[in-house]
Amino acid sequence: xxxxxxxxxxxxxxxxxxxxxxxxxxxxxxxxxxxxxxxxxxxxxxxxxxxxxxxxxxxxxxxxxxxxxxxxxxxxxxxxxxxxxxxxxxxxxxxxxxxxxxxxxxxxxxxxxxxxxxxxxxxxxxxxxxxxxxxxxxxxxxxxxxxxxxxxxxxxxxxxxxxxxxxxxxxxxxxxxxxxxxxxxxxxxxxxxxxxxxxxxxxxxxxxxxxxxxxxxxxxxxxxxxxxxxxxxxxxxxxxxxxxxxxxxxxxxxxxxxxxxxxxxxxxxxxxxxxxxxxxxxxxxxxxxxxxxxxxxxxxxxxxxxxxxxxxxxxxxxxxxxxxxxxxxxxxxxxxxxxxxxxxxxxxxxxxxxxxxx
Numbered sequence: 286x287x288x289x290x291x292x293x294x295x296x297x298x299x300x301x302x303x304x305x306x307x308x309x310x311x312x313x314x315x316x317x318x319x320x321x322x323x324x325x326x327x328x329x330x331x332x333x334x335x336x337x338x339x340x341x342x343x344x345x346x347x348x349x350x351x352x353x354x355x356x357x358x359x360x361x362x363x364x365x366x367x368x369x370x371x372x373x374x375x376x377x378x379x380x381x382x383x384x385x386x387x388x389x390x391x392x393x394x395x396x397x398x399x400x401x402x403x404x405x406x407x408x409x410x411x412x413x414x415x416x417x418x419x420x421x422x423x424x425x426x427x428x429x430x431x432x433x434x435x436x437x438x439x440x441x442x443x444x445x446x447x448x449x450x451x452x453x454x455x456x457x458x459x460x461x462x463x464x465x466x467x468x469x470x471x472x473x474x475x476x477x478x479x480x481x482x483x484x485x486x487x488x489x490x491x492x493x494x495x496x497x498x499x500x501x502x503x504x505x506x507x508x509x510x511x512x513x514x515x516x517x518x519x520x521x522x523x524x525x526x527x528x529x530x531x532x533x534x535x536x537x538x539x540x541x542x543x544x545x546x547x548x549x550x551x552x553x554x555x556x557x558x559x560x561x562x563x564x565x566x567x568x569x570x571x572x573x574x575x576x577x578x579x580x581x582x583x584x585x586x587x588x589x590x591x592x593x594x595x596x597x598x599x600x601x602x603x604x605x606x607x608x609x610x611x612x613x614x615x616x617x618x619x620x621x622x623x624x625x626x627x628x629x630x631x632x633x634x635x636x637x638x639x640x641x642x643x
């Protein structure tokens with residue numbers, strides 16, 4: 286085994302001379318591989334006598350360890366050199382915008398329409414007000430002039446919460462009107478608020494869902510009359526549907542909380558699957574409205590002989606369907622990413638009256 290020293294010197298020299306990882310791996314295979322020189326010497330131990338094996342075994346193991354350690358150390362050096370060379374040759378400009386790719390998400394059309402409506406009425410001086418989804422009977426019904434026995438108080442229309450014995454059950458609010466009551470009871474006129482939010486009714490089909498979105502408006506001021514209501518809503522429809530001319534009519538209706546009450550219709554035409562507002566000869570109901578009932582004002586501590594106001598309400602989901610061509614309400618709530626990508630909006634694009642809504 287006199288050649289152990291020679292093999293070690295040659296192997297260590299070859300490892301040190303390896304200039305890249307590929308050359309180093311070739312040296313490793315030549316020395317430590319299955320048919321390598323060091324491996325060959327290790328294999329010869331089986332042919333030796335016990336005395337020779339006892340003498341040469343430690344020497345060969347030490348040889349294998351030294352060559353293996355040298356290969357590993359050289360590999361670390363070469364990898365560090367390769368990384369330094371790569372860093373020196375490559376640059377990254379952090380000021381450049383990222384490469385456009387698939388969007389991680391999109392603004393739901395209902396939220397987009399919320400923003401559009403808020404922008405339009407905000408330009409008219411309205412401020413946004415909010416309130417709880419779970420309401421008591423007073424704010425949801427009584428203060429709004431709903432009489433006992435009104436159909437809205439029945440379980441087939443309203444979701445009632447389980448109540449303690451002797452207590453009146455709370456409800457999931459059936460409209461955002463309770464926020465109007467809360468505002469009038471806390472704030473003195475003049476009042477001009479917009480109330481968006483979720484509401485709940487026991488219904489489910491292509492155009493109705495148990496939970497949907499509504500926005501209401503309330504104006505309480507001295508000298509307010511029906512002409513202000515009509516002008517406000519006609520201007521809104523023009524701005525929202527982005528048309529210059531809208532022919533509207535206000536049909537007499539009944540709501541417990543307004544008197545007189547009216548539903549607003551606008552003319553439209555259908556072209557294939559598209560509905561065009563402001564053209565054609567057909568009429569479509571858009572929203573409900575009216576002058577605030579004197580009983581509602583009294584319930585909130587406001588003198589109806591001194592102040593008058595108007596209120597209106599509309600379904601956000603339906604407005605989104607009309608403007609953006611969605612045929613069915615139910616996919617709104619199915620959390621389908623493909624549907625959201627198709628109908629959704631860029632989340633950083635904020636609607637404004639001057640800069641454009643949609």
